[in-house]
Amino acid sequence: MQPLQAGQAAPAFCLPTADGGTVSLADFHGRKLVIFFYPKADTEACTREAIDFSGSKAAFAAVGAELLGVSHDPIRKQQKFVSKHGLSTTIASDETLGMLNAYGVWGEKSMYGRTYLGIERTTMLIDTKGVIAQAWSKVRVANHVAEVLEAARALPA
Template sequence: MAELVPGAAAPDFTLPRDGGGSISLSALRGRPVVLFFYPKDDTEACTTEAKDFTAAKTDFEAAGVALVGLSPDPVKKHDKFVKKHELDVPLASDEGLETLQAYGVWKEKSMYGRTYMGVERTTVLVDAEGKIAEIWPKVKVKDHVAAVLEAARKL
């Protein structure tokens, strides 16, 4: 799979989401979309990131930008995560890993000398035409949402 770069078409997806139903990238066409890929519900950095995006949701909406979080966790886990932390961004479940692989965020990682496959925290800004505008790989959560909002406002 080719690495995604700005200007490339963002791979479409339709995935189940928290609260039931599904969410697809093509249904959001016509407005920019922030896709934030994260490893696991209810872990420290992932919780902070999801809460930061929730806190900034009205700013993104004012800029006409949709938000979608994606992880391999099942919908039931997303539902608990949303309820526990009062999150207000849609969370898509990619248990089959197709979308995570299409975006190149399902990678070999290592911790404490052990290698394993997992999600590399990445944010992708997709423009209104469905093209990738910007990619933030290996995201550090602190101040990240402000940088994404700034880039989104420029679209």
Template sequence: MSKKSRKKSSKTSSGSSTAKKKTAKTRAPTQAKSAKTQRTPAGKSTGTIAKAGSHKAASEQLNSSKTASPPAQAKSGPVEGQKAPAFRLPRDGGDVVTLADYAGRKLVLFFYPRADTPGCTREAIDFTRLAGAFTAAGTAVLGISADPLKAQEKFRDKHKLGVPLISDEKHEMLEAYGAWGQKSMYGKSFLGILRTTILIGPDGRVARIWRNVRVDGHADEVLEAARSL
């Protein structure tokens, strides 16, 4: 081989070796960058799992708070032994009812949240079923809600109710008797009618108060209280 051929071959080998080194250097940063890119999503994924766990815990706490709702609280109202607050409101049929209409008689006022709902319907039917027994005990019975008269009359006709139904759309009587206050449902608080019953004696004073009423057996309990008064 001539000197020129050896020099040319040497240069070619040297150039090839330099090219390989450059290629290796180029690949190394790329692989490092790729490794960083792979680590970043992993980090993000870990953070996402932590957030998901935190969200689940918060949801469990929220569900727990929904389940354990605090009892409804009345804004104000009379206590046993006090004079019953006066009222004057329209009733089904178009007449007006006042407390003075029942002077010298025992009177039961049952406040219900809404006409023609399951609990309120059962309660009104129970008082209707015992209407004769209340009359025999010298006791009148009135049902009160914030429903308009048309809704009260529809409620009466649908279930053949035999007790007068009063409409208190402005909540005047409801507030005076402590049957309007803060309620809680599905984790939300709001103002509404609290299922309450008041027994007023012949002297016009509050003889007995039932708050946060449970419907089943309630009308019978009120009748016994009226009989013993």
């Protein structure tokens, strides 16, 4: 698994969202976009990350950046996740793995000697032209949102 890197064009996507709509890369044309890929809805670290991004939504909006969370979880699980934790960020589901593979965040992982397929916790900041400005792989949740916000703030409008 090799996530996309800074300087690469962000691949197009169209995904169902927890609010019953759809979201695509084209929806963010001319705006900065932060996509945070998380392994599994309603687990400890993923919940903390989603809550932290939701809590900073206004700060990201102030620097012209939108937020999008994506995982492989079914849309019904995403809906419960959003409702249970009062998330204000757009949360999308990629059950087909099309976007996750295109962005290079789906692949083989291992834990406790067991190998399985899953999402590598990754965040990507996309500029107003649809190019990845910065990518964070193997994200540690603590202080991550502040780091991403600082990078979004530094990115030209």
